Amino acid sequence: MAVARHETIAHAGPNTLFVGSVEKGFAVLHAFRTGQRELGLRDLSLSQISELSGLDKSASQRFTNTLVQLGYLEKDERTRRYRPALGLIDFYYTYLVSSRLAEIAMPRLIEASKTHGTTVNLCEPDGTDIIYTIRVPHQKAFFRATIPGRRMPAFCTAPGLVILANRNKQEVETIIENSKLVQMTEWTVIEPKAIRKRIEQARRDGYIISSQQSMAHEISTAAPVVDSDGRAFAAVQIPVYMPEWTTDMIEEKIVPLVIETARAISGSYFSES
Amino acid sequence: MAVARHETIAHAGPNTLFVGSVEKGFAVLHAFRTGQRELGLRDLSLSQISELSGLDKSASQRFTNTLVQLGYLEKDERTRRYRPALGLIDFYYTYLVSSRLAEIAMPRLIEASKTHGTTVNLCEPDGTDIIYTIRVPHQKAFFRATIPGRRMPAFCTAPGLVILANRNKQEVETIIENSKLVQMTEWTVIEPKAIRKRIEQARRDGYIISSQQSMAHEISTAAPVVDSDGRAFAAVQIPVYMPEWTTDMIEEKIVPLVIETARAISGSYFSES
DNA sequence: CAACATGTGTTAAATAATAATACAACTGAA
DNA sequence: TTCAGTTGTATTATTATTTAACACATGTTG
Numbered sequence: 001m002a003v004a005r006h007e008t009i010a011h012a013g014p015n016t017l018f019v020g021s022v023e024k025g026f027a028v029l030h031a032f033r034t035g036q037r038e039l040g041l042r043d044l045s046l047s048q049i050s051e052l053s054g055l056d057k058s059a060s061q062r063f064t065n066t067l068v069q070l071g072y073l074e075k076d077e078r079t080r081r082y083r084p085a086l087g088l089i090d091f092y093y094t095y096l097v098s099s100r101l102a103e104i105a106m107p108r109l110i111e112a113s114k115t116h117g118t119t120v121n122l123c124e125p126d127g128t129d130i131i132y133t134i135r136v137p138h139q140k141a142f143f144r145a146t147i148p149g150r151r152m153p154a155f156c157t158a159p160g161l162v163i164l165a166n167r168n169k170q171e172v173e174t175i176i177e178n179s180k181l182v183q184m185t186e187w188t189v190i191e192p193k194a195i196r197k198r199i200e201q202a203r204r205d206g207y208i209i210s211s212q213q214s215m216a217h218e219i220s221t222a223a224p225v226v227d228s229d230g231r232a233f234a235a236v237q238i239p240v241y242m243p244e245w246t247t248d249m250i251e252e253k254i255v256p257l258v259i260e261t262a263r264a265i266s267g268s269y270f271s272e273s
Numbered sequence: 274m275a276v277a278r279h280e281t282i283a284h285a286g287p288n289t290l291f292v293g294s295v296e297k298g299f300a301v302l303h304a305f306r307t308g309q310r311e312l313g314l315r316d317l318s319l320s321q322i323s324e325l326s327g328l329d330k331s332a333s334q335r336f337t338n339t340l341v342q343l344g345y346l347e348k349d350e351r352t353r354r355y356r357p358a359l360g361l362i363d364f365y366y367t368y369l370v371s372s373r374l375a376e377i378a379m380p381r382l383i384e385a386s387k388t389h390g391t392t393v394n395l396c397e398p399d400g401t402d403i404i405y406t407i408r409v410p411h412q413k414a415f416f417r418a419t420i421p422g423r424r425m426p427a428f429c430t431a432p433g434l435v436i437l438a439n440r441n442k443q444e445v446e447t448i449i450e451n452s453k454l455v456q457m458t459e460w461t462v463i464e465p466k467a468i469r470k471r472i473e474q475a476r477r478d479g480y481i482i483s484s485q486q487s488m489a490h491e492i493s494t495a496a497p498v499v500d501s502d503g504r505a506f507a508a509v510q511i512p513v514y515m516p517e518w519t520t521d522m523i524e525e526k527i528v529p530l531v532i533e534t535a536r537a538i539s540g541s542y543f544s545e546s
Numbered sequence: 547c548a549a550c551a552t553g554t555g556t557t558a559a560a561t562a563a564t565a566a567t568a569c570a571a572c573t574g575a576a
Numbered sequence: 577t578t579c580a581g582t583t584g585t586a587t588t589a590t591t592a593t594t595t596a597a598c599a600c601a602t603g604t605t606g
Binding site for chain 4: 059
């Protein structure tokens, strides 16, 4: 049982320096993300939380109560349901404010978004995913697609692929192997060979244009942000939409903008410190 | 001692339904926010974490380790310092994706930002603060001032004051009483009488223009987002900067835009459900 | 209205978190 | 380079804190 407690949730943090209660608290918070994705629910009942987090009823009760007291969840006393509360926003601020990358990138992303009136995003890799770190929105889009913190698979997104293009082959293989290669749209490329080819192409070009790979009508262009060794640790991405934009227009206007913005960020990043 | 454990950090969660370890985990994360604000540090050593969080060395060690394993902190093995990690971004997503307000507001804020090429923000009240929930940035500004999750005192910000203008008097008094009335700039109004007057004015007008109250050269305009009882629970805010914008221009262009955007959000909010 | 599901509160039991300690690794001054 | 001081790491016995089971209350649905 002493071990089972950790196994249940995720890791084996087998040593005495791992506090399981912290993990369980976060498990409750994550239940809301999966609850939204899988069940489409904004708020969850105690038993749903229990289900989604893998904690038993008693534990769910204690952690939920704790999170309410701390201001990370709020409870609707009428429906007895819980939902994420404003306190959670603090962590995004905490992350960004201590990120040198974000500080350098922000003004350049804003500038870039004004050039052609497009959305401009900064993405960072996390395992087999990329995460949208900063978004400067300009077009309306499907709500979830406009929120910072959104995760997408690296293998089928422009930012994911340009980042892989500037990583060594072993890393690329590891990511491809561990990715769930699922179709996001009917055009999504999921054959490892074809994916490697696209990465190869992106490495030669220094950018990538990715059409309808993760969302219909969306064409996504991205270029890598690299450190002094040429290793990518982020990407600048600009999405545009299909009837209005053609590949020719993108090649002419978006590609140079994306490349230049990414290069400027890379440059400042390792010159300033 | 049994009690002291809770007292140390913050609350009295005196019952058995409160899990102290969760609070301590968050205390470590918050140390980074205060560390950034008070010491200007991006990363913290173990002893700094201990200092800032109020946890002893052993506890800091355990919680820090736990948070690293969970992906919320990362450790630079060379300098032995810790910093916030990418995992923290998940919570912003979790909050926004389950917020009906955010979903309704997002497209309207984007639209509004294009009208005159200005930044447009959505703010929500939290105790004596307001928090910038969604930002659609258009102008470059002091980095920290551009990040979602930023907190500002309600009493000296346009969004704070318009929200108070649409709350009952008791709530207003409570907030004023509990606020630390400090000068943010040399023009900040900090006398309770004068603050009440500004709130009164904002109630009559349905909006507020606030000049250099929290930042030099910044003029901030805001209008309330209200529920079906007329109670404000958010605000739309547009900041503009001083040489370029004059009060007349703001009255003419920004005020109607802010009011209309806030009204549209309010309308959708309680019509859709 | 009954049967069921879900939420709430309390408890004894013992696991998992604690804080003290000792050791190791840096840091910088002499 | 050495040494003192500081900071980080690892281990442990102790027990306070979390646990899970239970019983009760409340709401929900056929």
